[in-house]
Amino acid sequence: MTAARIEQLVTSGTFSLDxxxxxxxxxxxxxxDDSEAIVIDAAHDADAIRAAVGDRRxxxxxxxxxxDDHIDAAPALADATGAPILIHLDDRLLWKHTHPDRNPDAYLSDVRRITVAGTELTVLHTPGHTPGAISLHAPDLGTVFTGDTLFAGGPGATGRSYSDFPTIIRSIRDRLLVLPPExxxxxxxxxxxIIGSESxxxxxxxxxGH
Incomplete structure (x- = not known):
């Protein structure tokens, strides 16, 4: 079986709030792998994302x-592929701001596991940037996908509605910086x-008070 791999696509659009x-x-x-995949954050361009996925399930x-910049293309991508949309329950209100007439297909919770191509990703609830922000830890790939919780150089922004600086610091300290430094x-x-550069x-x- 082909090992799972990570591919990156950069899409452009807008972010609107407040x-x-x-x-x-x-x-x-x-x-x-070559037969199946998951997408993390369907941003802006469903057609480009679908093309990158290709004929994989x-x-x-x-x-x-x-x-909205992380979910705006999710319904169109789901409609085109039949894939379910997953988001943490605590971000259901933010989801509704962007997609009032379309619900997610399921809600994520802390430590839920998602398996693709024989590789397990664990949901880490890392609130602060938003109430339902999550990271996805894939130890077999030596990777954590942090969304807007942790960047090169510090935490994600907490100056807008639904965000909280002490909460994001706790999330980063307790859930992310405890991961292997590499x-x-x-x-x-x-x-x-890498974790070791940020900790x-x-x-x-x-x-x-970043």
């Missing part, structure tokens, strides 16, 4: 959180990092 709109580029992650569309952090926007800076982030 009356503002910003241009953004998002990382869309595809994890799988799409097992799930996993949303790291409910901001774990690759694959983020919702921008460059990768020494926790107190700095706290002190500056």
């Amino acid at each position: 009356g503002g709109t910003w241009d953004v580029e998002n990382n869309v992650w595809i994890v799988g 799409l097992k799930a569309i996993v949303c790291t959180h409910g901001h 774990t690759v952090v694959r983020t919702g926007h921008g460059a990768d990092t 020494p800076h926790l107190q700095e982030w706290i002190d500056r």
Whole structure:
């Protein structure tokens, strides 16, 4: 059996919340092998994501959180592929802001496991950026997908509705920085990092209220 691999697609669009709109580029992650895959964060361009998946069976569309730039293409991708949309229950209100007439297919909870191509990904509930933000830890791939919870250089933003800085710090400290230091952090926007590069800076982030 072909080993699971990680593919990255960058899509462009906008993020809107609290009356503002910003241009953004998002990382869309595809994890799988030659026959099946999952998509992490169906952002902006369902056609491009579907083309990247190709003729593989799409097992799930996993949303790291409910901001519109991470979920806007999810219903169209689900309709095209038959894959279920999964999001944490605590982000159901954010989901409804973007998709009032379409429900997710199932709700994620902490430590749920998702298996694709013989590789297990564990859901880590990492609230703070949003109430239902999750990360996905794939130890066999040496990777954690953090959405907008942890970036190269610090925590995700907490200055808008539904976000909380002390909560994101707790999530990063208790759920992410405890992972092996060589774990690759694959983020919702921008460059990768590793846990070992970020963990020494926790107190700095706290002190500056990043």
